[in-house]
Amino acid sequence: MKVLSKTGFKYLFDEMPDLRIVIFAGKGGLGKTTSSASLSYKLSTLGKRVLCFSTDPQASLSDIFERNLFGKGEIEITRNLYVLEIDADKKIHEYVESIRRKIKDMYKIDEIPREVEDYIESAVAEPAMYESAVYDAMVDVVAEGRYDYYIFDMPPFGHGIRMVAMADILSRWIDKIFEARREALELEAAAARLKGEKLLEYEDQMMKELEYVRDRILSFSRLISDDKRTAFIMVLIPERMAILDTEKAIEMFKELGLRMRGVVINQVYPPWLLDDPRAPDYLKKRIVTQKPYIREIVERFRDLIVAVIPMQSREPKGLEAIKFIGDELWNSSIDISVLEALGGR
């Protein structure tokens, strides 16, 4: 992997001319949502149409933009900047309701048979359900293609991401399923011909559904494994746990056949404060405490560092703060040489 000439997303976009999708991944609370919002804002100020997509049930984007956006669809925040904070639980609920309704309509029944209802309930309780719904929504917005850039604030990973590793196997399985289905259909047709009956019209629709399912799973897999168009970015902070988690995540990505394009280091104390006589000792102590972790990050992830966000004096809220962080993400004032000096000092 090529090391960026300088630190900042500007250089990542320079190096990846086809880059359209940035996915911020990793644990909660480290600055994923802030990074997503800030990078989206920055891109929008450069005249690009950007969609910032989040699925956080805590509605963090609503907090950052100080507006209730949760479950409200795509909303234009400023010129060119659109935000979509989906309510996955609501989406699942509506989806399952539509399935129930379909069953009732198809068979003209008032109540779903016990064994079918059991299945629906256990499917909804499945933790992967939430992730699948989110990924499905991601495929939707990208497929519509109404934006220049898509910035995703990914939910912490669970079992659902396995779908990527499974996509290939799944696709082959679905081919087999098609075969079995076609065979069943031929037999059905043969029996019907012999008896002079008509075939049920459902058969065709079922094949169409199956094709749709395969298409969705493959689209998602393509979307996140295309390393020219998509970049996975992890956000971490100079602390032991975050460093270990990032390493584990990179490992997991490898196993799934995905590539982590880079890391963003958040909450870094600007080192020049050390030389500022006005800076209190307390602050200088904090800077020194970060030192070994900065060194560790530089040693372990040197090739992956995309951007650095300096520690903020207040909570990142509102467009003002987003603008500042966006500029830092774009062209970091704390670049790799500063980090190296900081870690080595």
Added chain:
Amino acid sequence: MVFTLSKGGKGFLSKIKDALSEAVYGIALHGQVSAIKRMKMYTEYLFMLMTVGDMLGIPLVPPYYTLRLLPYMVPNIKSWKLRMLRERDVTDIITG
């Protein structure tokens, strides 16, 4: 088959033709048709195993997507589960 000589209905000859074709079907084709139907049932069960196998603990397609196929399988689910489980373990029928 009941023979009636109603004026609005089919003619006598065509009734005989129907009866004959039923008889021919019964003698020559019924065995074949039921064999085909049985095979069709097995491929149907195989199909369900591949798609909604998670009902029996064999997950393959994410449930978010299998739900889309569920409506079409409704009439077969009960007999399918019984059959799949019966062929493995008798106790599954009692508990499941």
